[in-house]
Amino acid sequence: MMRKKILFSYYSMDIGGSTTSLLSLMNNLNPEKYDMYLILYRNTGALLPYIPKHVTVLKPAVKEKNVWQNIKKMCRILFSSTLYKGLFYQIKHKEKKYPVTLFSEMQAKYLSRKINMKFDVAIGGMEGWSDKYIAYRVDADIKMAWFHSLFSKISETPKLERDWIERITYIVNISKACEYDFLNCLPQYSEKCIIIKNMLSQQLVSERADEIIQDKEYEEWKKYKGFKVITVARLDPAKALYRVIKCAIILKEKKYDFKWMIIGDGGEKETLQQMVIENNLEQHVLLVGAKMNPYPFMKESKVFCLTSHYEGTPVTVKESMMLGVIPVVTRYKSVTDQIDNRRTGIVVENEDTTVADALCELYNCEELQNEIRNQLINMIFDEKATIHCVDEILKNK
Incomplete structure (x- = not known):
């Protein structure tokens, strides 16, 4: 029986939940059944060393050419139907910006x-370039585009996606809530839709959490014996991290012994730093930037907190649960798929404080902490369903 060829496309191996999910999928597909390839737009990112050895990493997709070839490339864009499709849309909808x-x-x-190979299946690992690359530039019998977030939030112009x-x-x-949102935007594609939950290897998460890291901030975090809250997220408006500051003000006013670490980078960093200074929270809210391996920090924390306005099915929540860290999250559409409220975490209404x-409540009730943590420690995270879905698609090709 011939081994089938799978191509994964992904932008870069930067730190993030969808990257961890992709690594878990590549790690768990049987290398004796499949020849696996990975193409990145750029072969960069802190998680490059974690790509499984059985996966062949191709040359990057971005075409690095000389000046003349770059001029030709820009001319192709200037005279492309894609460019004018956006301009016509903008003219028709005068209040709208050019469609991102x-x-x-x-x-x-x-x-x-373009890759000069034929594949049995090509998998776009994330919305945006990854999915569109396999649509336009890859020859494959089956093409799978993966959405990790709500389609209505990542595309303001659904008609232009057709x-x-x-x-x-x-x-x-990755969830029923995400599928419902997509079909609310583009109902004509219902027959193309399938649900496959994010793949996440508990073994991979545990191994990375146990890695020895040389990091002064980690050593200080480990030594601190107070109430440790951690948030791992991009610093962008969707994550509503200003809510961390508002909540930290309340905890400080109650004179709680706590620290709240935020791991991640993004456009909101300066604004958040300024809010920390203005509210004299430097000893409580720690903005430490991106970390190549955030898992040891998570493992040393009591609570993982997500304050987002909206989410798809956040991988970081599942990661915290795998490490026995209590998730406290604002309500998002798929939250009941992940958390059994007050049993495996705490879900609150999506408001600022x-x-x-x-x-x-957790600070003042160690019994509740222990009840939830014991549930998490005894949870079984079975990822076989995700692998089975991919296997079945390939089997019925």
Whole structure:
């Protein structure tokens, strides 16, 4: 029986939940059944060393050419139908900006090289370039585009997405809530939709959490004996991290012995730092930037907190649960798929200071802490369903 060829496309191996999910999927597919390949737009990112050895990493998709070839490339974009599709949309909807989604389409169609290989299946690991690249530049019998977030939040112009979606075999959403949101935008593609939950290897998470790291901030975090709350997230508006400051003010006013660490980088960093200083929270809220391995920090924490306005099915919540760290999250559409409220975590209403109430309760009730932590420690995270879905798709090819 011939081994089938799978291509994964992904932008870069930067730290993030979807990257961890991709690594887990590549680690758990049987290398005796499949020849696996990975193409990145750029072969960069802190998690490059974690790519499994049985996966062949191809040359990057971005075409690094000389000046003349770059001029030709820009001319192709200037005279492309994609560019004018966006301009016509902007003229028709005068109040709208140029559709951001078309930039990743141009990047996939005109700035990325085609692979001279045929694959049984090509999997776009994330919305944006990864999915559009397999639509336009890859020859495969089956093409699977993966959405890790709510489609309505990542595309303000669903009608302009139809061209590349027509070229895709399956639209993979990671939860029922995400699929419902997608079909609310583009109901005509219901037959393409399937649900495959995010793959996450408990073994991989545990191994990385036990790695020895040389980091002064980690040593200080480990030594601190107070109430430790951690948030691992991009510092962007969707994560609503200003809520951390508002909640920290409440905890400080109650004179609680706590520290709240935020791991991550992004455009909101300066604003958050300024809020920390203005509210004299330097001893309580720690903005430490991105960490190559955040898991040891998570493992040393009592609570993992997510304050987002909205989420798809956040991988970091599952990671915290695997490490026995209590998740406290604002309500998002798929939250009941992940957390059994007050049993395996705490879910609060999606408002600015509701997280503070849950943290106060946990701070004052060690019994509740222990009950939830014991549930998490005894949970079994079975990822076989995800592998089975991919196997079945390939089997029925």
